[in-house]
Amino acid sequence: MVPIDLQILKYIFMEKPIYYFKMKPYFQTEPYLNLCEYMEKTPDKELSNNLNQREYTVFDLETTGFLPEIGHEILSIGAVRMDVKGRIIDEMHQLIKPIRPVPKDILSLTNLSRESLAAAPSFIDGFHRFLAFSEHSTLVAHPAHFDVRFLRAMVKRWKLPEYSPACIDSQLMAKLAVPHVSHRLDPLLSHFNIHSLERHHALNDAVMTAELFKELLKIICEEHGIYTYSGLQQELKKQKSS
Structure with missing residues (x-):
C-alpha cells in the first residue's frame, strides 16, 4: 500500500495533468454544456419539512477508492426513488467510464x-x-458523508456548477435509532431482517439501504418524536460530533 502522502504527490504532479488532458475535450461538447445549463437553471423545488x-x-456509488481528492473515480451509480409512502417507484443503475485504468482488486470486488466500463458513458x-432521476427529492446514502462528498468532488474536478443537494445520512440515523x-x-x-442482495453492486446496495431507511425513519418518528427534516438534521449533527 502506497503511503497517502506519496499518493497525493503522485496525483498532483503526475495524474492530475493527465486527468485534465483527458477531460478537456469534453468541456465544449453539447452534453457538457447541456449539463452545466441544467445545473444552473433547474430551480430547487420547495420540499416539505415533514x-x-x-x-x-436512496443511492450508492462504486468507486476506484475512497479519496476523490487524489483522483479516485466513480464506476457506477445505483439509485432508487421512494414516494411519500416509502414505496420504491423507480430505479436506475448507471456504469461510468473512468478516465484512468481501474485496479484489478476493484474490478474483482x-x-x-x-x-463494460470502456463501453459506458462518461x-x-x-x-x-442521476440528477434528472433524483430531481425534487432528498438524497439518502449510507454513509452520505462519503457518497455525497464523492459526487461533489467529481463535480469540482469536472468544473461543473456547484452541487449542494439536500441529503440524509442513514448511517448517522442508525447511530441515533439503534x-x-x-x-x-x-x-x-x-438486525432488521432485511433480505441481503449481492454486495458491492451499486443498485443492490441502494435497494437494501432504502429498506433500511424506511425502518430507521419509522423509529426516528415514532420513538424519538422527530418529524421534520430540519429537526432530524439537528439531531444527526449531534451524532456526527459525538
Whole structure:
C-alpha cells in the first residue's frame, strides 16, 4: 500500500495533468454544456419539512477508492426513488467510464469488467441522468458523508456548477435509532431482517439501504418524536460530533 502522502504527490504532479488532458475535450461538447445549463437553471423545488411528505432518492456509488481528492473515480451509480409512502417507484443503475485504468482488486470486488466500463458513458452523461432521476427529492446514502462528498468532488474536478443537494445520512440515523447495533450496513440489514442482495453492486446496495431507511425513519418518528427534516438534521449533527 502506497503511503497517502506519496499518493497525493503522485496525483498532483503526475495524474492530475493527465486527468485534465483527458477531460478537456469534453468541456465544449453539447452534453457538457447541456449539463452545466441544467445545473444552473433547474430551480430547487420547495420540499416539505415533514419527513413523511418528502420523496427520497436512496443511492450508492462504486468507486476506484475512497479519496476523490487524489483522483479516485466513480464506476457506477445505483439509485432508487421512494414516494411519500416509502414505496420504491423507480430505479436506475448507471456504469461510468473512468478516465484512468481501474485496479484489478476493484474490478474483482465490484464484478465489473474493463470491457463494460470502456463501453459506458462518461461521468457527464451518467451524472446528468442521476440528477434528472433524483430531481425534487432528498438524497439518502449510507454513509452520505462519503457518497455525497464523492459526487461533489467529481463535480469540482469536472468544473461543473456547484452541487449542494439536500441529503440524509442513514448511517448517522442508525447511530441515533439503534445505538446498540453496529452502524455498518451488513449488521443493520441483519438486525432488521432485511433480505441481503449481492454486495458491492451499486443498485443492490441502494435497494437494501432504502429498506433500511424506511425502518430507521419509522423509529426516528415514532420513538424519538422527530418529524421534520430540519429537526432530524439537528439531531444527526449531534451524532456526527459525538
